[in-house]
Amino acid sequence: MILILIRHGKAEGEGDVSLSSLGITQAKAVAKKLSTIPITKVYSSNYARALGTYEEYKKHNPEVPLTINQNLKEIYRFIVGGPVKEGTRPNRVEEDTARAEKAFNEIVQNDDNEVIVIFSHGNMIRYFLSKALRVDPKCMWDGVTLNCGSISVIQIKDNKINIKLINGIDHLPHHDIKEFYTKYEDMVYLQ
Secondary structure, three states: OEEEEEEEEOEOOOEEEEEEEHHHHHHHHHHHHHHOOOOEEEEEEOHHHHHHHHHHHHHHOOOEEEEHHHHHHHOOHHEEEEEEEOOOOHHHHHHHHHHHHHHHHHOOOOOOOOEEEEEEHHHHHHHHHHHOOOHHHHHHHHHOOOOOOOEEEEEEOEEEEEEEEEEEOOOOOOHHHHHHHHHHHOOOOOO
């Protein structure tokens, strides 16, 4: 089984907001990248920005079945190691963690030969990656960058989970890539 995790394109504002013009451009780039992959199923969060990203993919492959899954909507950042947000409702950590766990378990119960795309959100994808890595989700906030429109890939084969890609962005418009790479161009990786 292959899980292709797509972070939605850029959106502006709080709550259930739609894609910005940049987000639509990112979604089109994601769709083009995915268009040649033999995908068998698609899952999406019910939030507008995830569905908007999916809609661009659907233009290339309308025959691939979609399941809208409310459990894939964004989870509270504290679960993946982010800061506490003042005014967060009581029990949100427990509720969102249970929802994320349910979403992951439902999806991995699919047939072993499936190639599944999941249009979701940064913190939900971080949670899925933490499951694949078998690490505490709290290490994912500072440990994993996920750009809008990024692609991450998990492979499950013979009951083994392997991460094949995290935050793939080479398909995005050049200004997105340039911004990401120039921010880190002064880093020295090997001495």
